Amino acid sequence: MAVGNVSVPGSVAALGEFGLVTAITGRLQTGEGVLLGPGDDAAVVAAADARVVATTDVLVEDRHFRRTWVSAADVGHRAAAQNMADVAAMGARTTALLVGVVLPGDLPVQWALDLASGLSEEAELCGASVVGGDVTSGDKIVIAVTALGDLCGRAPVTRAGAAPGDVVAVCGRLGWSEAGRAVLSRGFRSPRVLVAAYQRPQPPYDAGPEGASLGATAMIDVSDGLLQDLGHVATASGVHIDIDTAVLEVGQPLLDLGAALGLNPVEFVLTGGEDHALVACFPPSVELRERWRVIGRVAAAAGEGAVTVDGAAWDGPRGWDHFA
Amino acid sequence: MAVGNVSVPGSVAALGEFGLVTAITGRLQTGEGVLLGPGDDAAVVAAADARVVATTDVLVEDRHFRRTWVSAADVGHRAAAQNMADVAAMGARTTALLVGVVLPGDLPVQWALDLASGLSEEAELCGASVVGGDVTSGDKIVIAVTALGDLCGRAPVTRAGAAPGDVVAVCGRLGWSEAGRAVLSRGFRSPRVLVAAYQRPQPPYDAGPEGASLGATAMIDVSDGLLQDLGHVATASGVHIDIDTAVLEVGQPLLDLGAALGLNPVEFVLTGGEDHALVACFPPSVELRERWRVIGRVAAAAGEGAVTVDGAAWDGPRGWDHFA
Numbered sequence: 001m002a003v004g005n006v007s008v009p010g011s012v013a014a015l016g017e018f019g020l021v022t023a024i025t026g027r028l029q030t031g032e033g034v035l036l037g038p039g040d041d042a043a044v045v046a047a048a049d050a051r052v053v054a055t056t057d058v059l060v061e062d063r064h065f066r067r068t069w070v071s072a073a074d075v076g077h078r079a080a081a082q083n084m085a086d087v088a089a090m091g092a093r094t095t096a097l098l099v100g101v102v103l104p105g106d107l108p109v110q111w112a113l114d115l116a117s118g119l120s121e122e123a124e125l126c127g128a129s130v131v132g133g134d135v136t137s138g139d140k141i142v143i144a145v146t147a148l149g150d151l152c153g154r155a156p157v158t159r160a161g162a163a164p165g166d167v168v169a170v171c172g173r174l175g176w177s178e179a180g181r182a183v184l185s186r187g188f189r190s191p192r193v194l195v196a197a198y199q200r201p202q203p204p205y206d207a208g209p210e211g212a213s214l215g216a217t218a219m220i221d222v223s224d225g226l227l228q229d230l231g232h233v234a235t236a237s238g239v240h241i242d243i244d245t246a247v248l249e250v251g252q253p254l255l256d257l258g259a260a261l262g263l264n265p266v267e268f269v270l271t272g273g274e275d276h277a278l279v280a281c282f283p284p285s286v287e288l289r290e291r292w293r294v295i296g297r298v299a300a301a302a303g304e305g306a307v308t309v310d311g312a313a314w315d316g317p318r319g320w321d322h323f324a
Numbered sequence: 325m326a327v328g329n330v331s332v333p334g335s336v337a338a339l340g341e342f343g344l345v346t347a348i349t350g351r352l353q354t355g356e357g358v359l360l361g362p363g364d365d366a367a368v369v370a371a372a373d374a375r376v377v378a379t380t381d382v383l384v385e386d387r388h389f390r391r392t393w394v395s396a397a398d399v400g401h402r403a404a405a406q407n408m409a410d411v412a413a414m415g416a417r418t419t420a421l422l423v424g425v426v427l428p429g430d431l432p433v434q435w436a437l438d439l440a441s442g443l444s445e446e447a448e449l450c451g452a453s454v455v456g457g458d459v460t461s462g463d464k465i466v467i468a469v470t471a472l473g474d475l476c477g478r479a480p481v482t483r484a485g486a487a488p489g490d491v492v493a494v495c496g497r498l499g500w501s502e503a504g505r506a507v508l509s510r511g512f513r514s515p516r517v518l519v520a521a522y523q524r525p526q527p528p529y530d531a532g533p534e535g536a537s538l539g540a541t542a543m544i545d546v547s548d549g550l551l552q553d554l555g556h557v558a559t560a561s562g563v564h565i566d567i568d569t570a571v572l573e574v575g576q577p578l579l580d581l582g583a584a585l586g587l588n589p590v591e592f593v594l595t596g597g598e599d600h601a602l603v604a605c606f607p608p609s610v611e612l613r614e615r616w617r618v619i620g621r622v623a624a625a626a627g628e629g630a631v632t633v634d635g636a637a638w639d640g641p642r643g644w645d646h647f648a
Contacts, residue, residue, distance in 0.1 A: 035375060039560075040482050041413040041544060042379035042473065047371035051359060054455065055366035056470060058424035060462045089365040100382035100424070100468035131378065134468075138384045144424035144458075144468030146380060149366065158364045220365055236363075 012112055013105030013137065020112060020135055027116040030129040033095050033150075043131035045096045045148055053149035053156065055086040061141035069184045072111040074199040075143065076118020078274075083147035084126055085203035085221040085276035091157040091212025092149035094126040094205070099145050102138035115143070126205050154212045162218040162237035162281035168296035169288055170279045171207040173197065174226055174249070175265070178272025179257050186261075194253050203276035207291065211280045214288065219280040225271040227314055230279060230296075230307045237281075241307045243270070243296040270309065271317050336436055337429030337461065344436060344459055351440040354453040357419050357474075367455035369420045369472055377473035377480065379410040385465035393508045396435040398523040399467065400442020402598075407471035408450055409527035409545040409600035415481040415536025416473035418450040418529070423469050426462035439467070450529050478536045486542040486561035486605035492620035493612055494603045495531040497521065498550055499574070499589070502596025503581050510585075518577050527600035531615065535604045538612065543604040549595040551638055554603060554620075554631045561605075565631045567594070567620040594633065595641050 012020050021038075030037040036044035045052075059065060059079050070078070084094040099119055103112055112135075120130050128147075180198025189195060203221065211219055218237055220229045226243070234241045250265050258265030281298055282288065308314065336344050345362075354361040360368035369376075383389060383403050394402070408418040423443060427436055436459075444454050452471075504522025513519060527545065535543055542561055544553045550567070558565045574589050582589030605622055606612065632638065 036480055036482065040480075040484075041410040042377045042416070042471075042480075044414070044475070044480050045376050045378060047374055047376045050371055050374055052369050052371045052376045052472065053366045054369060054420065054422055054470070054472060056422040056424045056456055056468070057458045058426060058460050058466075058468065060426055060460055063460065063462060086365040090368070092366070096378065098378055098380040098470050100380045100470075102382060102384055102466055132380055134381045136382050136384055136387065138387060138464060138466065140462060140464075142382075142426055142462065142466050142468075144380070144382065144466075146378070146422050146424075146470040147366075148376065148378060148472075151368070156360055156364075156366075156368050158360065160364075 010109050011105060012103050012107050012109055015109050017135060020109065023109065023113060024116045027113055028120050028130045029124065030131065031127060034129050034131055038132050043096065045131055047150065049151055049153050051151055053087050053090050053092040053151060054146065055083055056144060056146040057082050057086070059143045070199050072114035073118035076115045077122045077200045079143045079145045080119045080122035081201050081203055081276055082223060083145045084122065084205055087147050087149035088203060088205045088208025089219050089221040089278055090149065091154050091208050091216070091219065092151045093209055094123065094128040094147050094149045096128055096131040096148040097123050097145055099130060099133040099143065101133065101135050102142035103135060104139060104141065105137050152209065157212045157216045157219040159218050159220055159233045159236035162233055162239050162298050164239060164298055164300040165284050166217055166281040166298040167284055167286065167294045168241055168279065168281055168298060169292040169294045170277050171292045172204040172277030173251070173275045174222060174277050175254055175268030175272040176251065177201055177274040179254055179268045182261065183257070191253050191257065194257060197275065201274055201276050204278060204291065207278050211278060214282060214286055216280040216282055219278060222273060222275060222277045222279055224273040226279065227270050227307050233281065234307050238301055240299040240301045241296055242299065242311055243307065243309050245310050247293065247295055249293055267316055270314065334433050335429060336427050336431050336433055339433050341459060344433065347433065347437060348440045351437055352444050352454045353448065354455065355451060358453050358455055362456050367420065369455055371474065373475055373477050375475055377411050377414050377416040377475060378470065379407055380468060380470040381406050381410065383467045394523050396438035397442035400439045401446045401524045403467045403469045404443045404446035405525050405527055405600055406547060407469045408446065408529055411471045411473035412527060412529045412532025413543050413545040413602055414473065415478050415532050415543065416475045417533055418447065418452040418471050418473045420452055420455040420472040421447050421469055423454060423457040423467065425457065425459050426466035427459060428463060428465065429461050476533065481536045481540045481543040483542050483544055483557045483560035486557055486563050486622050488563060488622055488624040489608050490541055490605040490622035491608055491610065491618045492565055492603065492605055492622060493616040493618045494601050495616045496528040496601030497575070497599045498546060498601050499578055499592030499596040499599065501525055501598040503578055503592045506585065507581065515577050515581065518581060521599065525598055525600050528602060528615065531602050535602060538606060538610055540604040540606055543602060546597060546599060546601045546603055548597040550603065551594050551631050557605065558631050562625055564623040564625045565620055566623065566635055567631065567633050569634050571617065571619055573617055591640055594638065
């Protein structure tokens with residue numbers, strides 16, 4: 001059967017497991033560092049510095065995405081991005097993805113192929129490849145991605161190293177994805193720039209290794225909301241973090257949307273997840289490139305590690321709970 | 325709240341994502357080679373020979389297991405085993421597992437903790453650890469495991485190296501798991517030895533590195549059935565493989581069950597998956613330890629690579645299709 005980028009008719013059940021795997025594999029590019037690619041019991045990936053960074057995240061249809069809001073390729077980009085951002089947040093570069101998918105039998109083959117293309121294209125942004133996977137059937141689409149990464153000799157940047165006196169800086173957009181979700185959930189398809197931010201987040205992957213090289217003491221990607229994710233840093237590091245909203249970047253589309261919907265645009269920035277910006281703590285002497293914006297300070301914890309906003313407790317929502 | 329091995333009441337939804345992750349992490353042992361364990365954006369695992377073996381497999385409730393047939397701990401053991409057997413089939417030792425799980429909100433917390441214990445206990449059989457994961461909610465349980473492995477300086481054993489003249493040898497049980505499934509599907513709970521083989525397969529993990537050291541030219545784990553999995557070797561290697569049923573080991577429980585149900589017990593051995601035995605091709609001069617049983621020969625392919633049984637085409641079922 002035709003693969004490559006030719007349109008493929010029929011359902012995944014009609015094609016069968018092995019036909020589907022063959023068709024999907026035809027969409028994948030394997031690059032440098034892949035010593036053995038898809039098609040065997042396991043892949044073999046180079047791990048030049050004798051360590052491998054590894055993380056996994058799961059997307060569930062109607063929980064993390066809706067097929068009416070995002071294309072199959074978008075889902076692939078999103079699934080890859082959220083894992084590759086986790087690798088970046090350790091200060092590493094993603095080298096390989098493995099993808100386990102559950103697909104309903106009546107799903108069009110084309111959907112599965114577009115998913116694979118999206119995963120592969122996002123991986124290429126880091127010079128990474130999809131090296132393995134598994135497909136099986138089920139009622140709802142589930143996509144479990146594992147990303148592997150290379151620290152290139154650097155120490156991993158954990159959540160636990162922030163120290164009083166550090167500055168808190170962010171690289172990447174905050175709140176745009178959540179604003180896009182708010183647009184889609186109201187039945188609109190524009191502003192396009194916000195919808196696109198939701199459909200295909202753009203994590204600043206190379207800022208992860210850069211932050212590590214600049215001496216980041218702690219780093220995390222903003223997947224569940226700035227306050228919630230900085231809360232993890234505060235807890236792990238045993239520190240207090242205060243955010244200064246006066247220096248937060250609130251993009252014009254967020255200001256416009258807030259005005260249109262009667263919502264506080266700063267809330268998108270503080271609590272919106274899924275843009276996968278990187279937020280890191282640095283010693284106060286750090287010299288950051290312009291794309292890193294200092295948004296707060298680390299102080300000694302009074303009791304448990306905590307995050308405040310402009311010196312006060314935040315009484316709004318903090319972010320996303322996957323079982324809420 | 326109480327973790328460790330204390331019984332935990334309530335549902336996963338009531339506990340919430342972060343409480344659940346904390347409770348699960350409390351069940352996990354992290355061993356040697358884990359440079360950074362669960363709880364950060366990603367884990368860091370040693371990869372001493374500068375390569376990492378990686379594979380992923382997905383289990384879906386009511387497709388790959390039923391909660392009435394297997395305990396949560398069994399599901400953990402099975403999910404770990406099928407991935408660790410894939411790593412072994414490359415000639416490698418599993419070092420780490422990552423686990424993405426989808427759990428219904430009303431699932432008892434205890435089920436999730438027992439799942440984690442099963443995963444961790446099976447991993448320990450290889451000296452491996454569960455180093456990371458993700459939990460989210462959905463209608464049905466889905467468990468996506470990724471296993472990482474260490475080749476310890478050896479070349480990976482693929483499916484593609486079998487050559488005419490090689491012998492085909494198997495290490496581990498064949499057909500027992502499928503026989504156990506046949507027992508359970510008829511509403512019985514015994515013979516216990518077959519049900520137990522289904523509930524907790526016992527792949528001969530160390531036979532993978534051993535086979536590689538003995539010069540295996542191709543190797544695969546029997547996950548979908550001997551004929552189907554050897555078919556992958558025949559196709560990848562461009563060879564013909566013939567199985568000699570006279571030398572196949574057909575265990576007494578299989579003979580007894582076949583007699584009781586009026587089924588051919590050899591069919592369990594040829595087509596039953598999920599025991600995760602290892603089957604490998606070796607040069608004819610190889611000296612194998614007793615646990616490897618020679619069951620067939622490799623010949624030049626007449627046309628496409630194919631597998632025959634006692635010199636003739638097999639006209640029964642070949643194995644498992646995940647979309648059938």
